Amino acid sequence: MTLSASRPETASVPTAPEASPRTGPVIALLVAAAFVVILNETIMGVALPRLMADLDITAATAQWLTTGFLLTMAVVIPLTGYLLARFPLRGVFLTAMTLFAAGTLIAALAPGFGVLLAGRVVQASGTAIMMPLLMTTVLNVVPASHRGRMMGVISIVIAVAPAVGPTVSGLILSVLDWRWMFWLVLPIALLALALGALWVRNVTETREARFDVLSVILSALGFGGLIFGLSSIGESASGHAPVPVWIPLVVGAASLVAFVARQLVLQRTDAALLDLRVFRSRAFRLAVVLVVVVMAALFGSLILLPIYLQQVLGLDTLAVGLMLLPGGILMGLIAPVVGGLFDRFGPTPLVIPGMIVAAAALWRMTTFDSATTVGWVITVHVTLNLGLGCVFTPLLTSALGSLPHALYSHGSATVGTLQQVAGAAGTALFVTLMSVGAASALQNGVDAVQATAAGVHTAFVVGAIVASAAVILAFFVRKPSEIAPGEAVLAH
Numbered sequence: 001m002t003l004s005a006s007r008p009e010t011a012s013v014p015t016a017p018e019a020s021p022r023t024g025p026v027i028a029l030l031v032a033a034a035f036v037v038i039l040n041e042t043i044m045g046v047a048l049p050r051l052m053a054d055l056d057i058t059a060a061t062a063q064w065l066t067t068g069f070l071l072t073m074a075v076v077i078p079l080t081g082y083l084l085a086r087f088p089l090r091g092v093f094l095t096a097m098t099l100f101a102a103g104t105l106i107a108a109l110a111p112g113f114g115v116l117l118a119g120r121v122v123q124a125s126g127t128a129i130m131m132p133l134l135m136t137t138v139l140n141v142v143p144a145s146h147r148g149r150m151m152g153v154i155s156i157v158i159a160v161a162p163a164v165g166p167t168v169s170g171l172i173l174s175v176l177d178w179r180w181m182f183w184l185v186l187p188i189a190l191l192a193l194a195l196g197a198l199w200v201r202n203v204t205e206t207r208e209a210r211f212d213v214l215s216v217i218l219s220a221l222g223f224g225g226l227i228f229g230l231s232s233i234g235e236s237a238s239g240h241a242p243v244p245v246w247i248p249l250v251v252g253a254a255s256l257v258a259f260v261a262r263q264l265v266l267q268r269t270d271a272a273l274l275d276l277r278v279f280r281s282r283a284f285r286l287a288v289v290l291v292v293v294v295m296a297a298l299f300g301s302l303i304l305l306p307i308y309l310q311q312v313l314g315l316d317t318l319a320v321g322l323m324l325l326p327g328g329i330l331m332g333l334i335a336p337v338v339g340g341l342f343d344r345f346g347p348t349p350l351v352i353p354g355m356i357v358a359a360a361a362l363w364r365m366t367t368f369d370s371a372t373t374v375g376w377v378i379t380v381h382v383t384l385n386l387g388l389g390c391v392f393t394p395l396l397t398s399a400l401g402s403l404p405h406a407l408y409s410h411g412s413a414t415v416g417t418l419q420q421v422a423g424a425a426g427t428a429l430f431v432t433l434m435s436v437g438a439a440s441a442l443q444n445g446v447d448a449v450q451a452t453a454a455g456v457h458t459a460f461v462v463g464a465i466v467a468s469a470a471v472i473l474a475f476f477v478r479k480p481s482e483i484a485p486g487e488a489v490l491a492h
Contacts, residue, residue, distance in 0.1 A: 026199050027141070027150065030093070030134045033192040034157045036185060037100050037127040041069060042165030042302065044120075046317045047178050054178065055113045062113075065120050067228070072124035074223040074420045078274045080132040081413035082211060088202040092133055097196060100126030101189040108182035119182075131157065132412035139400055139408040145343060148397050152339020155392040156332045158419070162299070163328035163385070166306060170321025212266060215273035218259035225252025226421055230428040274417075275410040278403055284411065286476055287399035288418060290351070293470040294391050295419050296426030297358065300463055301365070301384060304430045308456045309377065312370050312449055323378055327385035334386070338393045346479035347394030354390030355467065355474040361387055362464035369453045391474075398477060433459035 044051075048062045055062075083092055100123055107119030134154060142150045172181050229249035259274075266272040278284050302324075309320045338350060361384035368377065396415065403411045437458030441451035 026201070027134075027138065027153075029192065029195050029199055030130075030137060031153055031157060033093075033097060033189075033196070034130045034134045034154075035161045036188050036192065037096075037123075037130050038157055038161035039165050039168065040104075040123055040127065040185070041073070042066075042162045043169045043181055044069070046166045046169045046306070046321060047173055047181060049317075050173055050178050051113075051116075055116070057113050064117055067232075068117055069120050069124045069127075070227050070420060070424055071224050072121045073128045074227040074417065074424075075220045076125055076128035077132065077413055077416045077420060078219040078223060079216065079413075080129055080416065081274050081410040083129065084133060084136050084409035084412070086208070086211075089133070089137060090196075090200045090202050092129060093196050093200050094193065096126040096129035096133065097189060097193040098126070099123075099129075101186065101193055102126075104182050104186045104189055108179050108186060110179075128416070132409065132416045135396075135400060135412035135415070136409045139412070140405075144401060147401055148342030148393060149336060149339035151397040151400075152335040152337070152342070152393040155335040155338070155389070155396065158392060158396075160328045160332040160335070162423075163302065163331065164325060166302070167321035167325045167328065170318045174318045210266075210271040212262070212271065212273055215259065215262050215266065218255050218262060219273060222252050222256030222259045223417060223421065225249065225255060227424045228252070230421075230424040232428075272410075274413055275407055276414075278407050278411045278414055281399075281402040283402035283478060284399045286473060287395045287402075288415065290355075290391070290470055290473055290477070291395050291399065291415065292418055292422040292425075293466060294358070294388055294395070295422035296429065297362065297384075297463055297467055298388055298426070299423035300426035300430035300459070301362075301381070303427045304434060304456060304459055305377070305381065307434070308368060308452070311452045312368075312456065313372070313374065313377075315374075323374065324381065326378060327381045330382055331385045331389040331392075334389045335393060338390055339397075342394050342397055342479075347398050347477045348475075348479075350390045350394045351474045351477045352471070354387045354394075355471045356387070358384055358387030358391065359464060359467035359471055362460055362467050365460040366457055366464055368456060368460070370449055394477065398479060401479075430459045430463065433462055 044065045048065070051065070052058065052062050103119045103122030103124070103126065105119075106122060107116055110116035110119055134157070138147065138150045138154065169181055172178075172184065225248045229245055229247075229252055232243070232245050232248065260276065263272040263274055263276050267275050267277055279288075305324065306317075306320045309315045309323060310317070315323070341350060361380055364380045364383070368380075399415060400408065400411050434452070434455035436455070438451040438455030441454035442448070446454070
């Protein structure tokens with residue numbers, strides 16, 4: 001392992017962040033590395049039909065290449081609060097990129113499904129560490145007055161990388177074998193690893209931290225069970241769920257309750273695996289609720305639009321990937337601008353109109369049918385991404401900026417975990433509603449295409465209602481005061 005426990009000499013970082021000349025290149029490297037690893041979260045979706053044919057597997061089996069990735073992320077991310085508090089930044093980064101590169105190589109060389117799935121799990125282990133690591137680094141080295149701009153850059157990773165994953169895989173598969181999805185990524189991962197070994201230094205404080213094995217087990221069962229259960233809902237609607245959906249959901253919920261109770265006890269002695277005192281910040285609570293809604297809408301639309309475009313409008317995978325690209329590019333372009341506006345004006349002038357635009361776009365998606373033009377679909381999708389792009393950065397900055405220095409790593413880990421749960425929940429909700437709506441339409445005697453269109457309508461109606469309710473919450477988001485920073489949250 002690359003990790004090594006640090007001693008007092010590594011814990012001499014000043015609590016008031018001062019940007020150094022090396023800060024820019026290091027953050028740029030972390031952003032680029034995080035973008036590459038997060039991209040792999042959604043890169044497999046378009047490739048599943050090709051993999052089913054090449055590996056002679058069913059759709060339910062092939063889906064594990066995505067579900068397994070999400071499950072691993074859900075299990076590992078809660079551990080990152082402990083890892084980032086206990087070990088030096090440089091060691092954590094090198095470990096994450098080593099795991100990701102190793103998993104990529106395993107997947108590229110995989111002779112069959114089992115080894116390919118193992119490669120995806122190893123990939124996800126490294127991916128899960130990268131986003132909390134990036135957020136914690138920014139919070140520690142970037143002054144509060146410039147955090148909005150930097151969080152805008154991070155939003156590119158969180159929102160744009162998953163959005164362009166299907167496009168990238170569609171382009172690769174149009175000319176190359178599926179293994180090239182991994183061979184083309186491997187040199188980038190190795191380059192990031194080499195540059196990290198040269199550039200990344202320990203710019204965050206470390207401290208002695210207790211590793212509670214029971215918390216790890218409860219976290220794995222809780223978050224893993226919820227993600228697995230939610231991811232299985234769509235398969236269950238199609239009759240392909242490997243186990244009854246209620247079993248992992250009940251196990252996950254019960255384990256999560258036990259996990260929370262355990263953390264409440266351990267945090268009295270600063271020994272929690274995931275310190276839940278982050279939720280004592282009102283700004284954090286409110287922003288996290290909205291982040292969950294936004295991530296559910298993003299991932300729900302990412303799973304539903306390709307189905308609609310292929311099964312209702314009859315487009316191929318490459319065309320679908322290209323159609324989703326403008327929205328992803330727009331989010332990337334506006335993210336730094338939104339971050340700069342946040343630094344000047346705070347979240348209110350951005351979050352309120354952003355949520356209104358996103359909700360309006362989802363309402364427009366409820367009108368999609370078999371006669372909808374491709375140009376209109378692209379326009380509405382771009383509008384949705386515009387609204388979500390105005391929301392991501394202010395919410396993340398408000399949530400994490402409201403926490404005290406000692407809780408940065410736990411706040412980052414909490415946000416990362418809930419993003420994965422929200423993404424799985426959004427995917428499950430949209431797919432299930434679409435399946436139920438389509439089944440109901442089929443019983444009324446319509447053909448398969450019209451039934452799918454009816455199912456898509458049902459899913460987007462519910463999504464639009466939830467987004468409309470979130471608009472109300474947006475009016476309560478405020479810029480966190482520049483506390484020292486927020487030490488009152490640490491009171492027992």
